[in-house]
Amino acid sequence: MIIRGGLLITAAGPVPADLQVAGTVIAAVTPPGAAAPSPGEEVFSAAGRWILPGGVDVHTHFGMPLRPGVASLGWRESSEAALLGGTTTIIDFANPEPGESLAQAVDRWLAMAGGACLCDFGLHCTVSDTAPERLAEIPALVARGIPTFKGFLAYKGRLMLTESQMGLLMTGVKAAGGMLLVHAEDGEMNAAAEQVLLATGRTTPNWHPTAHPPESEQQAVARCLALALEHGCPLTVVHLSLEDSLAALEAARQRRRDGGPDLPLIGEVCLHHLLADDGLYRSGHESALSALCSPPLRPPRHGRGLVQGLAAGRIDTLSTDHCEFPLAVKAAAAAGGFPRVPNGCGGVGERITLSYSELVRKGHLGPDRWIEAVAAKPAEIMGLSGRKGRLQPGYDADIVCFDPRAEGLWQPLGSSDRAGNLYKDLPVTGQVTDVWLRGRRVVDRGRLCGDQPGGEFLPRLLS
Ligand SMILES: [Zn+2]
Incomplete structure (x- = not known):
């Protein structure tokens, strides 16, 4: 899969770039438009949006x-x-x-x-x-x-x-x-x-x-x-x-x-x-x-x-x-x-x-x-270097597509009773639109996907 046209937000600053995902990991970060999809490969357009780890x-x-x-x-x-x-x-x-x-x-x-x-x-x-x-x-x-x-x-x-x-x-x-x-x-x-x-x-x-x-x-x-x-x-x-x-x-x-x-x-x-x-x-x-x-x-x-x-x-x-x-x-x-x-x-x-x-x-x-x-x-x-928290080759393809211009009132997330939510009346700008976990789509245009890979236990090692 290629995620194309987004602005990558990294700890070193924002960079316009495409992300190539191979299986469960990020395979490459390439200049916008540089990567050609192989036949049948999915291309996700993130134009106008931010890409976050x-x-x-x-x-x-x-x-x-x-x-x-x-x-x-x-x-x-x-x-x-x-x-x-x-x-x-x-x-x-x-x-x-x-x-x-x-x-x-x-x-x-x-x-x-x-x-x-x-x-x-x-x-x-x-x-x-x-x-x-x-x-x-x-x-x-x-x-x-x-x-x-x-x-x-x-x-x-x-x-x-x-x-x-x-x-x-x-x-x-x-x-x-x-x-x-x-x-x-x-x-x-x-x-x-x-x-x-x-x-x-x-x-x-x-x-x-x-x-x-x-x-x-x-x-x-x-x-x-x-x-x-x-x-x-x-x-x-x-x-x-x-x-x-x-x-x-x-x-x-x-x-x-x-x-x-x-x-x-x-x-x-x-x-x-x-x-x-x-x-x-x-x-x-x-x-x-x-x-x-x-x-x-x-x-x-x-x-x-x-x-x-x-x-x-x-x-x-x-x-x-x-x-x-x-x-x-x-x-x-x-x-x-x-x-x-x-x-x-x-x-x-x-x-x-x-x-x-x-x-x-x-x-x-x-x-x-x-x-x-x-x-x-x-x-x-917390000992997850090399696997989580960054958009770099070899890291898990945990990717968030974020619309920094979306506006609205905060909607409680999930299916739960969230009446106790502290923030329920707060106006929000910005919204998570799409999410991938280890290369699998888990949120599609703000909704949970029906088919979920499920979470894995992460053994950690402090450096
Ligand atoms: Zn606590």
């Missing part, structure tokens, strides 16, 4: 079981939204239950995704138990292509690790050649704030951000960066929500340059922390429920500062933390007080289009940096 969202929670009877939106619906929104690769998190081995949790996640997920997927593995037998599993997971692990400083009594446990985990991950992802909020501080709120009858969802104060994130970000430098462990601080967190990351990078260990210190931001703010907690019960996520939405100046950080490359990647619960599920849980409400927002379907219309079209982010943040960098950082 398939999006790579390295932070999702598809079909995440939270407690009996409550799970986030499933793998099929979430991956449909991903493809329709131009994201062809996701990395999700396997979360062991208490007493479950890491390998068992990974097998459980692979079973949930297998046959259901329509986009390609990798897995990170959460570690909330630092017993020697759990840490001893880390090298085997790295060998299975799961080189990234997650530790929490938040969620006291469930997932939270103490500072010394976090140090043990970092030592194990570093020794195995892996990388640690940290949810940086101080679980003790959040629990104390929550206790005061509940004791004084402040139990409605609008109090959620008060139980997640900025100081909690600031302290935890500083602590995990210091621990990473101390233990020499490659680190991604996930979902930075404060300008101050970015400043702490920059300070740690400076300490590294000043003679600290040479290791990756990665910053991730998620769509909702850029495009939504804490005004939603004061805009009625439903809005507060939709916006109930951790870290919470912050005052607008933080979003503006994080966009600047993303534009300058000080923040590396733009993910979603997609973890969507139907509004009705959140509302039912809210009757028991805000701490009972499942945390999370959607976004996997919205990420490419809304970051284009709100950031690129409005001049905050160049197209080259945009595509680097939503595809090239996340793939490279």
Whole structure:
């Protein structure tokens, strides 16, 4: 197949070029019109449109079981939204239950995704138990292509690790050649704030951000960066929500340059922390429920500062933390007080289009940096170099045809109940029109194709 006449958006800038696809991979990138189709070869005209590498969202929670009877939106619906929104690769998190081995949790996640997920997927593995037998599993997971692990400083009594446990985990991950992802909020501080709120009858969802104060994130970000430098462990601080967190990351990078260990210190931001703010907690019960996520939405100046950080490359990647619960599920849980409400927002379907219309079209982010943040960098950082995130010969033919002039109101993607969507009233410019996954057409003029190849598990190797 030849995709002809489009403008390729690459991390090095826009280039008019044709793409030749052979089987599942990109065979060549040639000057416009230079490649002659062989007899019977399909030629797709992309005139007037942009050609992007398939999006790579390295932070999702598809079909995440939270407690009996409550799970986030499933793998099929979430991956449909991903493809329709131009994201062809996701990395999700396997979360062991208490007493479950890491390998068992990974097998459980692979079973949930297998046959259901329509986009390609990798897995990170959460570690909330630092017993020697759990840490001893880390090298085997790295060998299975799961080189990234997650530790929490938040969620006291469930997932939270103490500072010394976090140090043990970092030592194990570093020794195995892996990388640690940290949810940086101080679980003790959040629990104390929550206790005061509940004791004084402040139990409605609008109090959620008060139980997640900025100081909690600031302290935890500083602590995990210091621990990473101390233990020499490659680190991604996930979902930075404060300008101050970015400043702490920059300070740690400076300490590294000043003679600290040479290791990756990665910053991730998620769509909702850029495009939504804490005004939603004061805009009625439903809005507060939709916006109930951790870290919470912050005052607008933080979003503006994080966009600047993303534009300058000080923040590396733009993910979603997609973890969507139907509004009705959140509302039912809210009757028991805000701490009972499942945390999370959607976004996997919205990420490419809304970051284009709100950031690129409005001049905050160049197209080259945009595509680097939503595809090239996340793939490279998470061990998918050579396969995902770029339009280059030998890479998987994951290709998105994007119309930068399309206008309209945002339409929720996928077949799901997406009433809780944070962005449902946002006007959009730009639209994903056609998508290929490993050379197979999966979205045709904005609609899912009936015949889907299905997603593959992606073993990853950090470079
Ligand atoms: Zn998450």
